[in-house]
Amino acid sequence: MGFENLSKVGKLHKLTKDSVVCREGEDGETAFIVLSGNVRVVLNSYSANPYIVTTLPAGSFVGEMSLFLKHQRTATVIAVNDNTMVLEVGMDSFKDYLKEDAATCFKLMKSLTNRVDGMLEKVGSFDKKFEFKFKSNHYYMLAHQLFQSQFAKLVNENADGAIALITFLCSSLKSLNDKFLENESN
Numbered sequence: 001m002g003f004e005n006l007s008k009v010g011k012l013h014k015l016t017k018d019s020v021v022c023r024e025g026e027d028g029e030t031a032f033i034v035l036s037g038n039v040r041v042v043l044n045s046y047s048a049n050p051y052i053v054t055t056l057p058a059g060s061f062v063g064e065m066s067l068f069l070k071h072q073r074t075a076t077v078i079a080v081n082d083n084t085m086v087l088e089v090g091m092d093s094f095k096d097y098l099k100e101d102a103a104t105c106f107k108l109m110k111s112l113t114n115r116v117d118g119m120l121e122k123v124g125s126f127d128k129k130f131e132f133k134f135k136s137n138h139y140y141m142l143a144h145q146l147f148q149s150q151f152a153k154l155v156n157e158n159a160d161g162a163i164a165l166i167t168f169l170c171s172s173l174k175s176l177n178d179k180f181l182e183n184e185s186n
Helices: 064-069 090-099 102-124 126-134 138-145 146-159 159-185
Strands: 011-015 020-022 030-036 039-043 051-056 076-077 086-092
Touching: 020 159, 030 064, 039 159, 051 102, 051 159, 064 090, 064 159, 086 138, 102 126, 102 138, 102 146, 126 138, 126 159, 138 159, 146 159
Parallel strands: none
Antiparallel strands: 011 086, 020 076, 030 086, 039 051, 039 076
């Protein structure tokens, strides 16, 4: 199953440069898949000191923390290019899609793992004890050890377990973002 099948249940958005995909602080229960173009992820976007976390390419997922954790958006996501295309999906269609397409589920899990690692590196620069404790978490270690074939087996045998792993990564990313912003404000 490819993104084209998911587009039957999602909402396609064509964006121009600097258009907002989603805004920090807004309620959200959807995620976005970047189909073309790039998007910029900004923390603390309402302050005098916004922080650009990363720029993500086509194929990336954004907004998944609101989707999986059902809370307000933690970052503002902005289109970097004209003709940026994103697909917005809710939990029911996204969960079904992840169960049917283990390769995409694996890509999401690895993308989140990389984002967690990036923020953990930033947080670890000022709190080594926290970094060490975090890296000893079972789910964190599992996310780093799984290969695509092993993850596909997990999805097939226990789809809810795969979704729990992604939910853990979303929750971790939110916690790390909060800890980073707390340190930046001190």
